[in-house]
Amino acid sequence: QVQLVESGGGSVQAGGSLRLSCAASGRTFAAYAMAWFRQAPGKERVFVAAIRWSDYSTYYADSVKGRFTISKDSGENTVYLQMSRLKPEDAAVYYCAGSSSRLSGSVSEYSYWGQGTQVTVSS
Numbered sequence: 555q556v557q558l559v560e561s562g563g564g565s566v567q568a569g570g571s572l573r574l575s576c577a578a579s580g581r582t583f584a585a586y587a588m589a590w591f592r593q594a595p596g597k598e599r600v601f602v603a604a605i606r607w608s609d610y611s612t613y614y615a616d617s618v619k620g621r622f623t624i625s626k627d628s629g630e631n632t633v634y635l636q637m638s639r640l641k642p643e644d645a646a647v648y649y650c651a652g653s654s655s656r657l658s659g660s661v662s663e664y665s666y667w668g669q670g671t672q673v674t675v676s677s
Contacts, residue, residue, distance in 0.1 A: 555579040556666045558650045562620060563671030570675075571638045576650030576668055579630035587657040588633040589664060590624065592646035592673075599649065601659035613657055618644075637673070645675045 562574040578585065589604035603624040604613045612624050623636040633650065648671050651664035658664075 556652065558652060560648065560650045560668040563648060563673045565674040565676065566640055568640060568642055568675055568677050570633055570640050570672060571636070572640065574635040574637070574648055574650075574671060574673075576633045576635075577604040578633075578652060578666075584654055584656075585631065585652050586652045586655050588624075588626065589635075589651045589653070589659075591649045591651055591661065591664075592633045592644075593649065594646040597646075599661055601661075602648070603635060604657055605661065606657045610661035611657065613659060615659065640673075640675045642675045642677045645673055647672050 557580045558576055558578050560576050566572055585607045587604050587606050590602040591599050592602050593599040601615050605624045605626055621639045626633045650668040652666035653664045656663050
């Protein structure tokens with residue numbers, strides 16, 4: 555069983571920064587891509603950013619381009635999301651997800667999910 559564990563969420567004022575981490579563990583996880591999604595109360599889960607394991611290619615939602623950076627630790631199964639210039643609309647539960655097949659912004663392409671970490675942004 556693959557486990558994804560997020561950490562790093564919290565409360566921050568608008569304009570501030572946070573860094574989320576996601577550690578993958580369990581059986582061998584032949585990850586093709588890892589991603590972050592977020593879900594605000596009463597809304598659908600939406601794509602934030604993704605990174606391809608093989609060549610570190612990245613893919614971002616337009617709403618976070620230039621403010622968020624996804625990266626991975628070359629020696630570990632860990633992916634990070636550095637969030638800067640946070641806005642109140644960035645507040646949500648952030649989920650880490652893993653795919654064995656595609657770099658994608660679609661929820662359905664990801665088979666593995668973490669439990670989520672809350673990000674609160676106050677204005």
